[in-house]
Amino acid sequence: MGFSxxxxxxxxxxxxxxxxxxxxxxxxxxxxDLGSAITNFREGMKRDNGETTKIEENKDEDAK
Structure with a gap:
């Protein structure tokens, strides 16, 4: 048996x-095309997570 x-x-x-x-x-x-779409999605997720971390760090600095 394989996937699900x-x-x-x-x-x-x-x-x-x-x-x-x-x-x-x-x-x-x-x-x-499918491979390119998956790659672009992963890069976007990495960028999004990085920006979220930077925003959270700025909020912490502002609170001090």
């Missing part, structure tokens, strides 16, 4: 359906 109850056979069927829908020529581009 999905087995290898279900994953293979989903992969086959995706290949039928999008074709093999567009899959690498779609995977690259």
């Amino acid at each position: 109850g999905i087995g290898i056979w279900q994953l293979l069927i989903i992969l086959a359906i995706v290949i039928l829908i999008f074709g093999t020529k567009r899959l690498p581009g779609a995977a690259k």
